[in-house]
Amino acid sequence: MLAKIKEFLGIEAKPEELASKEEVEKVAEEKAKPRIGYVHLSGCTGDVMSLSENYDILAELLTNMVEIVYGQTLADVWEMPEMDLVLVEGSVCLQDEHSVKELMEAREKAGLLVAFGSCASTGCFTRYSRGGQQANPNHESFVPVGDLVKVDCALPGCPPSPEIIAKTVVAVINGDMDYLQPMIDLAGYTEAGGSDLQYKVVNQALCIGCGTCAMACQTRALDMTNGRPELNEDRCVKCGICYVQCPRSWWPAEQINKDLGL
Amino acid sequence: MVLGTYKQITLGRSTDKQIQKISQDGGIVTALLTFALDEKIIDGAVVAGPSEEMWKPTPTVALSSDEVMAAAGTKYTISPNNMVLKQAVRQYGLEKVGIVTIPCQTMGIRKMQSYPFGVRFLADKIALDIGICCTENFPFESLKTFISAKAGVDFELVEKMDIGKGKFWVKTQDDLISFPIKETHGYEQNGCKVCLDLVSELSDISTGSIGAPDDWSAVQVRTDKGETVFKQAVDAGAIELKPIDEGKFGLEMLTKLAKSKKEKAMKEIDRRKAMGLPVPYKGSSEKEDPLANV
Ligand SMILES: Cc1cc2nc3c(=O)[nH]c(=O)nc-3n(C[C@H](O)[C@H](O)[C@H](O)COP(=O)(O)OP(=O)(O)OC[C@H]3O[C@@H](n4cnc5c(N)ncnc54)[C@H](O)[C@@H]3O)c2cc1C
Ligand code: SF4
Ligand code: SF4
Ligand code: SF4
Numbered sequence: 001m002l003a004k005i006k007e008f009l010g011i012e013a014k015p016e017e018l019a020s021k022e023e024v025e026k027v028a029e030e031k032a033k034p035r036i037g038y039v040h041l042s043g044c045t046g047d048v049m050s051l052s053e054n055y056d057i058l059a060e061l062l063t064n065m066v067e068i069v070y071g072q073t074l075a076d077v078w079e080m081p082e083m084d085l086v087l088v089e090g091s092v093c094l095q096d097e098h099s100v101k102e103l104m105e106a107r108e109k110a111g112l113l114v115a116f117g118s119c120a121s122t123g124c125f126t127r128y129s130r131g132g133q134q135a136n137p138n139h140e141s142f143v144p145v146g147d148l149v150k151v152d153c154a155l156p157g158c159p160p161s162p163e164i165i166a167k168t169v170v171a172v173i174n175g176d177m178d179y180l181q182p183m184i185d186l187a188g189y190t191e192a193g194g195s196d197l198q199y200k201v202v203n204q205a206l207c208i209g210c211g212t213c214a215m216a217c218q219t220r221a222l223d224m225t226n227g228r229p230e231l232n233e234d235r236c237v238k239c240g241i242c243y244v245q246c247p248r249s250w251w252p253a254e255q256i257n258k259d260l261g262l
Numbered sequence: 263m264v265l266g267t268y269k270q271i272t273l274g275r276s277t278d279k280q281i282q283k284i285s286q287d288g289g290i291v292t293a294l295l296t297f298a299l300d301e302k303i304i305d306g307a308v309v310a311g312p313s314e315e316m317w318k319p320t321p322t323v324a325l326s327s328d329e330v331m332a333a334a335g336t337k338y339t340i341s342p343n344n345m346v347l348k349q350a351v352r353q354y355g356l357e358k359v360g361i362v363t364i365p366c367q368t369m370g371i372r373k374m375q376s377y378p379f380g381v382r383f384l385a386d387k388i389a390l391d392i393g394i395c396c397t398e399n400f401p402f403e404s405l406k407t408f409i410s411a412k413a414g415v416d417f418e419l420v421e422k423m424d425i426g427k428g429k430f431w432v433k434t435q436d437d438l439i440s441f442p443i444k445e446t447h448g449y450e451q452n453g454c455k456v457c458l459d460l461v462s463e464l465s466d467i468s469t470g471s472i473g474a475p476d477d478w479s480a481v482q483v484r485t486d487k488g489e490t491v492f493k494q495a496v497d498a499g500a501i502e503l504k505p506i507d508e509g510k511f512g513l514e515m516l517t518k519l520a521k522s523k524k525e526k527a528m529k530e531i532d533r534r535k536a537m538g539l540p541v542p543y544k545g546s547s548e549k550e551d552p553l554a555n556v
Contacts, residue, residue, distance in 0.1 A: 216380055
């Protein structure tokens with residue numbers, strides 16, 4: 001995985017495999033402006049809206065740094081081209097042929113596939129779907145994209161904050177693999193919910209009652225009772241953010257010291 | 263390095279008589295937060311405020327010096343201060359939030375600032391994090407046991423609790439009762455047993471009583487932000503300083519206790535890892551400095 005991302009970032013170009021100088025230049029030119037795609041499956045568009053809230057870096061990003069080569073409303077193309085990176089928003093509905101096909105094709109045509117937002121990475125609130133609804137009662141099973149294809153990194157959040165998107169973009173541009181490591185690790189976190197706090201923190205003798213989970217929850221599904229998180233299942237959308245933000249789930253010490261200048 | 267990175271270490275206390283009276287140690291926390299409020303360095307502060315139940319704190323957004331003062335003093339039980347941060351920003355509309363945190367809460371805030379996955383427009387609004395020392399914390403029921411069973415006093419009558427000189431102290435209007443801190447063992451929360459941070463290594467300014475004489479605090483100034491605020495507060499006369507004793511009852515003691523907390527936690531971390539239990543920190547064999555908070 002690391003090697004693949006490094007390749008995407010051009011950190012590990014392999015000039016010896018290339019026949020001529022022209023080809024090297026061609027590769028360098030292509031590398032200079034990564035080709036990005038956006039695949040919109042069963043998500044609410046919140047993720048792309050959060051992305052677009054990065055007004056300060058967005059113009060520069062879209063005009064000079066990346067090329068958007070695929071995406072509804074973002075690029076005027078029907079055929080999916082080869083892409084360096086594809087952002088997938090939304091979970092995938094197993095009964096929706098088009099979604100499944102588009103996801104599979106994206107995996108084939110993209111160097112890196114990012115599960116963008118909680119619906120794509122954990123299934124989020126689409127986990128509650130049981131079919132039988134209007135429009136298409138047959139659309140019953142919505143799963144995180146990682147259930148069908150290999151995900152290279154995940155950016156959970158309902159939606160991911162504009163800041164984490166900006167920080168990730170900056171890390172990608174700088175080739176800061178240390179910063180991106182948690183996103184690579186989170187690709188495996190596909191079954192999420194507020195009960196993770198009980199299973200993976202409280203039950204493991206790790207909770208210290210700091211309240212970060214309750215602060216992070218976007219739906220106010222969490223309260224703190226006697227120093228421990230208490231979940232209101234009815235409000236939980238299974239985004240996984242409480243567990244992701246908990247200081248006792250994973251601990252990015254080096255990054256924090258760097259950010260604080262300590 | 264067992265005390266983390268700091269720019270300055272000193273003894274300090276509030277110059278305000280009222281704060282001196284109500285605060286736990288040197289009143290550094292209350293002095294800094296009220297000063298920062300008055301100077302508009304922050305427009306509100308998250309503190310462990312009083313609740314309907316005596317000695318059971320509730321995380322509170324304080325907007326005035328009076329509200330900060332009402333939260334002075336240590337409550338030896340869990341106050342999930344981080345939980346109201348979002349409220350402070352969204353509901354109270356604060357742009358510059360101050361907060362007092364024990365080390366593990368500081369860690370939650372710093373992780374959120376470095377990786378704000380689902381937390382939107384909050385990371386940059388934390389203007390000041392004052393960390394307090396912490397050896398361990400207790401569930402509320404444990405605290406009740408200490409007071410009623412071990413000290414044998416009515417909860418309502420307690421004026422102050424303190425841990426120091428190897429003892430747990432309970433002060434009432436006419437009594438000062440103590441019992442050995444050893445007797446609190448087994449009552450602390452379990453998550454504390456893997457905690458590697460005594461002094462809030464990641465806060466802007468941290469303070470505690472270890473290494474300081476009575477009614478003074480030991481203070482570590484850590485970040486650039488912390489340095490600016492601390493200097494302003496000292497220059498304005500809100501806080502007075504004196505050098506910390508380098509010897510047995512000063513810096514040496516603080517270093518010794520920080521180190522022993524880390525060594526104890528590392529033993530527990532290694533033990534849990536050997537059993538296959540999850541711990542977010544590295545085992546001793548996985549890191550260069552076996553006592554680093556990583
Ligand atoms: C659980 C706990 C354990 C501690 N253990 C040690 C120790 O081993 N060694 C040591 O030197 N110091 C320890 N302290 C810190 C010490 O008791 C004082 O709080 C600290 O020195 C600050 O004193 P002060 O006079 O500057 O604060 P004050 O001006 O009295 O203000 C204290 C501040 O702490 C906040 N606070 C009180 N209780 C809590 C709580 N439970 N959680 C979060 N915030 C709270 C209040 O909101 C208030 O703003 C501990 C504190 C706590 C909460
Ligand atoms: S964030 Fe984690 S450690 Fe903190 S209260 Fe929630 S579950 Fe406990
Ligand atoms: S409790 Fe809140 S943060 Fe946690 S998974 Fe549920 S909705 Fe998300
Ligand atoms: S010992 Fe550590 S984990 Fe426990 S309350 Fe104190 S700072 Fe938090």
